[in-house]
Amino acid sequence: MPWDKKDLLGLEYLTAEEIVTILDTARAFSEISTRTIKKVPALRGKTVVNLFYEPSTRTRASFELAEMRLSADIINFNVSVSSVSKGETLLDTVRNLCAYKVDVIVIRHAMSGAPMYLARKVDCSVVNAGDGTHEHPTQALLDIYTLREKLGELRGRHVVIVGDVAHSRVARSNIWGLTKLGARVTLVGPPTLIPREIEQLGVQVTSDLDEALRDADAVNMLRIQREREKQVLFPSLREYAKLFGLGQERLKRHSRSLIVMHPGPINRGVELSGSVADGPNSVILEQVTNGLAVRMAVLFLVTGGTTLHPEHLTS
Amino acid sequence: MMRRIADAVAFNRMLDSLAVKIDEQCPKGGGTAIVGIQRRGVHLAERLAVRLESLRGVPLLRGDLDITFYRDDLSMVAQQPVVHGSHLPFALDDKTIVLVDDVIYTGRTARAALDALTDYGRPRAVRLCALVDRGWRELPIQPDFTGIVVPTRAKDVVHVRVRELDGEDAIDIAEGEEEV
Numbered sequence: 001m002p003w004d005k006k007d008l009l010g011l012e013y014l015t016a017e018e019i020v021t022i023l024d025t026a027r028a029f030s031e032i033s034t035r036t037i038k039k040v041p042a043l044r045g046k047t048v049v050n051l052f053y054e055p056s057t058r059t060r061a062s063f064e065l066a067e068m069r070l071s072a073d074i075i076n077f078n079v080s081v082s083s084v085s086k087g088e089t090l091l092d093t094v095r096n097l098c099a100y101k102v103d104v105i106v107i108r109h110a111m112s113g114a115p116m117y118l119a120r121k122v123d124c125s126v127v128n129a130g131d132g133t134h135e136h137p138t139q140a141l142l143d144i145y146t147l148r149e150k151l152g153e154l155r156g157r158h159v160v161i162v163g164d165v166a167h168s169r170v171a172r173s174n175i176w177g178l179t180k181l182g183a184r185v186t187l188v189g190p191p192t193l194i195p196r197e198i199e200q201l202g203v204q205v206t207s208d209l210d211e212a213l214r215d216a217d218a219v220n221m222l223r224i225q226r227e228r229e230k231q232v233l234f235p236s237l238r239e240y241a242k243l244f245g246l247g248q249e250r251l252k253r254h255s256r257s258l259i260v261m262h263p264g265p266i267n268r269g270v271e272l273s274g275s276v277a278d279g280p281n282s283v284i285l286e287q288v289t290n291g292l293a294v295r296m297a298v299l300f301l302v303t304g305g306t307t308l309h310p311e312h313l314t315s
Numbered sequence: 316m317m318r319r320i321a322d323a324v325a326f327n328r329m330l331d332s333l334a335v336k337i338d339e340q341c342p343k344g345g346g347t348a349i350v351g352i353q354r355r356g357v358h359l360a361e362r363l364a365v366r367l368e369s370l371r372g373v374p375l376l377r378g379d380l381d382i383t384f385y386r387d388d389l390s391m392v393a394q395q396p397v398v399h400g401s402h403l404p405f406a407l408d409d410k411t412i413v414l415v416d417d418v419i420y421t422g423r424t425a426r427a428a429l430d431a432l433t434d435y436g437r438p439r440a441v442r443l444c445a446l447v448d449r450g451w452r453e454l455p456i457q458p459d460f461t462g463i464v465v466p467t468r469a470k471d472v473v474h475v476r477v478r479e480l481d482g483e484d485a486i487d488i489a490e491g492e493e494e495v
Contacts, residue, residue, distance in 0.1 A: 028400035304395030
C-alpha cells in the first residue's frame with residue numbers, strides 16, 4: 001500500500017496496512033547498512049532538524065545515523081543551550097527553523113501531543129521521536145520489525161509487556177501497533193504502574209509475570225526509571241526485580257524460544273539479569289540495528305508524503 | 316487502445332536471441348553477472364540467466380537492483396514509490412555487469428542504476444539490456460542489447476507482461492488517447 005502522510009505522529013493514527021508499508025520499506029533499507037558504502041542519495045538536498053527537548057543519546061544517534069545514510073543535511077538543535085532557556089516558545093523555535101526551508105523535523109518533547117500540534121502548524125514533515133507519556137512510534141516500529149523478523153506474521157502471537165506501562169510511551173505505541181497487526185498483548189507490572197482502564201485498548205492485564213509468560217512468544221521488558229523509586233510507586237528495586245525481573249531461573253520455566261526485548265538502556269539486575277540480557281533469547285542488539293533501518297524508512301516515506309492526518313487527530 | 320506487440324512465443328524468442336548476443340559479447344567463466352532492475356527486469360534477468368547457463372554449462376552470478384533511492388525525480392513524485400530492495404550477493408569488482416530492464420524510455424532508470432552500482436563496487440564494464448526500446452531518450456544512454464525497437468508516441472504506455480507477475484509473457488502498448 002502506498003504511503004501518503006507527511007508526518008509520523010503515532011501508531012494510533014496509522015492503519016495496519018500503513019504500519020506494514022513502513023516495515024516492508026525498512027527491510028529494503030536494512031541492506032544498505034551491510035554495504036561497504038553505507039549511504040544512498042534518497043534524501044540528497046533535504047534538510048532534517050533533530051529537535052530534542054529531552055535528553056536522548058540512543059534515539060538521537062539512531063536518527064542522526066539514519067539521516068546521514070540517506071544523504072540528508074542535518075541540524076542538531078541542542079535545546080539546553082538554545083533560546084528555549086531564554087523563554088522562546090516551541091512554535092517560535094520551529095517557525096525560525098522553518099524559515100531555513102527545512103524538510104523534516106524530528107522532535108522529542110516532554111509534553112504529550114507536541115508533535116501533533118506542530119504537524120498542524122508547519123508545512124514540513126514532523127516525526128515523533130517520543131512525546132511525554134504518549135507515543136514513541138519509531139521504537140515500537142523497530143520492536144515490531146524485530147518480532148516479525150523472528151516470528152513472521154504477528155496475527156495470533158502473544159506479546160507480554162512488563163514494567164512501568166503508566167509512564168511508558170514505548171508501551172503505548174507497542175500496544176497500538178501490535179493490536180492493529182492482530183497480536184495478543186498482556187501487560188504485567190505493579191498496579192501502581194499500570195494505568196486504570198487500559199484494557200479498553202484491547203489488552204489483558206495481570207501482575208503475575210509467570211502466568212503471562214506461559215504461552216508468550218515474546219516479552220518486552222520496559223526500563224524502570226530509577227527516579228520513580230523515590231515516588232514510592234513500588235517498595236524497592238530489589239522487590240521489583242524479584243516480582244517483575246527476568247533472570248535465568250524464571251526464563252528456564254518458559255518456552256525455550258521466548259524472545260526477550262528491551263528498549264534500552266538496561267538496568268542490569270533490575271529488569272533483566274546480565275545473563276539473560278546477553279543470552280541466546282535476547283534480541284536487544286538486533287533491535288538497535290533494526291532501529292536504524294526503520295528510521296531510514298520513516299524519513300524516506302514522510303518526505304514523499306503530502307497528506308495531513310485528519311484534523312480531529314491532530315487538533 | 317491496447318495493441319499487442321509480442322505474444323508469448325515472440326517474447327521468448329527475443330529472450331533467446333538476447334541470451335545468444337550476451338553470451339557472444341560478455342566474458343566467459345565467472346566474469347559476467349546478470350543484474351535485473353526491480354521489478355520486471357528481475358524476472359527477465361532470471362530468464363536470461365537460465366538461458367545463459369544452458370548455453371555455457373556453468374552457473375552465472377545473478378543479482379537484483381532497486382534504484383528507488385537513486386532516482387532523480389523523488390522530489391517530484393506525489394508519494395514515495397514502493398521499495399523492493401537490492402540483492403547483490405557477490406563482489407562487483409572486475410565483473411562485467413549486464414543490467415536488465417524491461418523497457419528503456421528516458422534513460423533515467425539506467426542512469427540511476429549506474430549510480431547504484433558504483434556504491435557497490437567498481438565493475439570492469441557495465442552493459443545495458445532492454446527487452447523493449449521505445450525511444451524518447453532524455454539522456455545520452457543507449458542499450459547494448461535490445462529485444463525489439465518500437466516507435467511510440469510520448470503519451471503511449473508500454474506494458475511488458477511477465478509470467479511470474481502477470482500470468483503471461485507479452486508486450487502491449489496502450490495508446491495515448493485512452494491513457495491507462
